[in-house]
Amino acid sequence: MRQSNIGWLFLAPATLILFVVGFIPFIYILYVGFFDWNTNALDPTLRWAGLQNYRNLVFDTTFLSSLARTLVFAFIVVISELLLGYVLARALMADRLWGRQFFRTIHTLPIVVAPIAVGATWRLLCVPGFGIVPYYLKLWFGIDYNISTNAYHAFGTAIIMDLWHWTPFVTLSLMAGLTALPKEPLEQAQIDGGNKLQIFWYVIVPMLKPVLLTTVFIRLMDALRSVDEIWMLTKGGPAEATRFIGLHIWINVFPKTDYGYGAAMSLLTLYVTIVLSWLLFVAMTGRKGGAQ
């Protein structure tokens, strides 16, 4: 380890860019959030509004329900992907599964598909009248599935699309974690006569905790901000059934050019994201401390 000022020289270029495209925008919305500013209004200049934008936000039911909807969506997809991913990881690690590498590669495929193309693809599958999903659901099960009129169908499809896109990530990540686990504690627990559930809960989960934490963290952050896929699939509809918060900000800020209000919405969303990730971090690490 050498002296500190030379180290800063290496960090400087990266820090400079992130300062310009990351930090300045943050300070800028902090500032704009206190103003009334609409370039399409009669008076397109900045006018001091104090906390008015935030006051409006608290009573804005479309914003609040969009936020709530996003949280529900994120909660459902993260839990399901974790469970599904774990089962698949175990299955894929089964001894001498023929063609294991082949299945792994196939299973990795959705991760790299551009979200916008994921949305387009699922639209092709699910659009009423054209897609095969509504057709075969009707033919085989008599279900009238329609994502453009039924709010539950649209929301459910958004969830399934997210599962398709991101469960592979959870599977691969848990597989990497499971492979790295030491064998001795598992064998010890088996000798001590623990049943499968006990071994899973008291041995595997605690050892896997760092990997679980990272995986949940990444998935939660990404689920909270998914925009592209939903935009392509349903454009946020029907009505507002799939209008998640990122989409809500986007749809509201740009056509309406209500910048001050948009800034307030952005800041509140960022705040919720930070609080959530902090809570998650405390919950996971706190429990770990209590168990040991």
Next chain:
Amino acid sequence: MKRSGIGSLVLWIGLTFLTLLPVWWMLVVSMRPRVKLYSKSVLIDDLYWDNFLAVLNSSTFLQYLWNSMVVATSNAALVCALGLLAAFGLSRYKISGGDNVFFWLITNRMAPPAVFLLPLFLLFTKWFVFGDFMLFDTKIGLILLYCVFNLPFAIWLLKGMLDGIPLELDEAARVDGATTGQVLSHVILPLARPGLAVTFILTWIFAWNEYLFAATLTSSADARTVTTALAEYVSVTGTNWGEMAAMAFLTTLPALVVLGFVQKHIVTGLTFGALKG
């Protein structure tokens, strides 16, 4: 053990089917002439390439494809170069407040992009303006912008990799009279090459796949990327399914090709190398 082997084989074949179905359907639709579009068969009847040709013959799509190529490649190169330097600094020097800097770097990646859309739009159109030149609707703007999420990721990943290179190697080189620059180019660079390759490919994919910033901060064929082309296409026609599917497939293809190279390393990459520590 044998039974569970067969069980998981069945599970995996079923899963492979579910994983491939959407992509397969995209391919099926892209190879259908207009008259057959509403057929509900899931098989490719014959190889019909006109949809692909129509998409590739439209000059704007090729222009968008080229823009994406330039933006993704330049961004990945820039990010790898700056990321390696920063990771070297963080890994090899004791920096006062280094942990805080490191944490701040990573928060840039966690922030929802929708939050940064508005301020960046305003800054790109009103403040970062130099004479006639403004960052709005330029490839340079996108290249810089994508550093927001790619640079923290690269630094995190590369730092983990550099931490794995023994400090003794640096010191041996220094004893032999190497300067810091020579240590970086002759010791670190060759050893970090595989890690750099993974970083480059993953950041390239992220930049290639990005949509929201590209859609908001560009407006003309000079800078729009291939993901925005796809979205535009859907909102303009919405009914020419064959061409839309062909376009979606062409958008995805490059990332699928590079997937082959990083398949083994993709998890380590995507979890920021955190699994190693």
